[in-house]
Amino acid sequence: MPIRVLTIDDHPVLREGIAAMLSNEADIEVVGGASSAEDGLEAFRRVLPDVTLMDLQMPGMGGLEGVRALRSEYSGARVVMLTTFRGDANARDSMAAGAVGYLLKSALRDELMDCIRKVHAGGRYVSAEVCADVATHLGNELLTPRELRILQLLFEGKENKRIANELGISLETVKSHVSRIFEKFGCHNRTEAIRIGIRRGILNQLTP
Numbered sequence: 001m002p003i004r005v006l007t008i009d010d011h012p013v014l015r016e017g018i019a020a021m022l023s024n025e026a027d028i029e030v031v032g033g034a035s036s037a038e039d040g041l042e043a044f045r046r047v048l049p050d051v052t053l054m055d056l057q058m059p060g061m062g063g064l065e066g067v068r069a070l071r072s073e074y075s076g077a078r079v080v081m082l083t084t085f086r087g088d089a090n091a092r093d094s095m096a097a098g099a100v101g102y103l104l105k106s107a108l109r110d111e112l113m114d115c116i117r118k119v120h121a122g123g124r125y126v127s128a129e130v131c132a133d134v135a136t137h138l139g140n141e142l143l144t145p146r147e148l149r150i151l152q153l154l155f156e157g158k159e160n161k162r163i164a165n166e167l168g169i170s171l172e173t174v175k176s177h178v179s180r181i182f183e184k185f186g187c188h189n190r191t192e193a194i195r196i197g198i199r200r201g202i203l204n205q206l207t208p
Contacts, residue, residue, distance in 0.1 A: 002026065002028055003027060003028045003050045003051060003116060003120045004029055004031045004047065004048075004049045004050045005018075005022065005030050005031065005050070005051050005053065005116060006031060006032045006034070006040070006043055006044060006047060006051075006053070007019070007030065007032075007033045007034075007053045008033070008034045008036070008037060008039075008040035008043070008052060008058075008066065009033075009035070009053070009054075009055040009082070010035050010058045010059060011055075012035065014055075014105065015035075018030065018112070019033070021109050021112065022112075022113075022116075027117075028113065028116055028117075031047045031049055032046070032047045032049065035058075036058055036059065036061065037054070037058055037060065037061035037062065037063065037065065037066030037069070038060060038061050038066075040052070040054065040070075041066070041069060041070060041073070044070060044074065045073075050078065051078045051079075051116050051120050052070070052077060052078065052079045052080070053079075053080050053082045053116075054066055054067060054080070054082065055081075055082060056083035056085055056090060056094065057083065057084075057085065063081055064093055064094065064097045067081070067094065067097040067098045068097050070098075077098075078100050078119050078120060079098065079099045079100060079101070080099065080101030080102070080103055080115060080116070080119055080125065081094045081099045081101065082103050082104075082105055083104065083105060084104065086104065086129055086133055086199075087130075087133055087200040087201025087202070088130075088133045088134040089202045090102070090130075090201030091126060091130045091133070091134055091201070093201075095124075100119045100123075101115050101118075101119045101124060101125040102125070103115050103125065103126075103127050104129065104130065107127060111127070133200070141184050142184075143181065143202070146167075146177060147177050147184075148202070150167075150174065150177045150178060151193065151194075151197055151202065151203065152203070153166065154181075154193065154194060155197065155203055160174045161174075178190070178193075185197075
């Protein structure tokens with residue numbers, strides 16, 4: 001029996017492209033597609049695929065929440081995040097949510113086939129570029145929930161005083177948190193911190 005694949009992505013051109021790429025594979029068959037995580041859950045229930053390719057960033061329920069919801073209902077679901085976003089935080093959060101693969105949309109056709117076959121066989125698959133990102137930051141101290149919130153507010157362009165008022169903390173406490181963010185990121189100003197947060201996928205998960 002061929003490996004049955006479901007694609008969940010809000011871009012129809014990408015879903016159609018994947019279906020076209022897989023159409024010539026004797027051992028792989030696309031059995032459905034959906035444009036949102038919510039619709040993807042319904043599609044999964046109907047077709048019960050062997051492997052699901054899910055976009056990380058989608059309107060409404062995002063990919064991370066979609067994986068969690070899917071795995072809570074079908075613990076054996078084999079989900080691969082298929083995304084344009086690199087970054088160790090994106091990959092780490094996806095695997096923690098229950099994904100068994102993390103593949104970039106820029107991947108070549110052969111890599112997509114290899115990924116599908118490996119995760120169907122019970123393995124895990126992470127793009128080489130993303131593995132390099134994870135290795136680079138392996139062992140780095142993670143931001144605390146409060147630091148994550150402050151990083152998001154920095155990204156929104158808010159000054160320290162406004163952040164203090166919004167969070168109900170002192171200005172000195174905000175400055176201390178910002179300094180810790182700089183220290184953990186190895187940077188010296190908020191522009192660098194925001195750039196690093198975006199590159200690593202931390203801000204991708206915090207902002208709409």
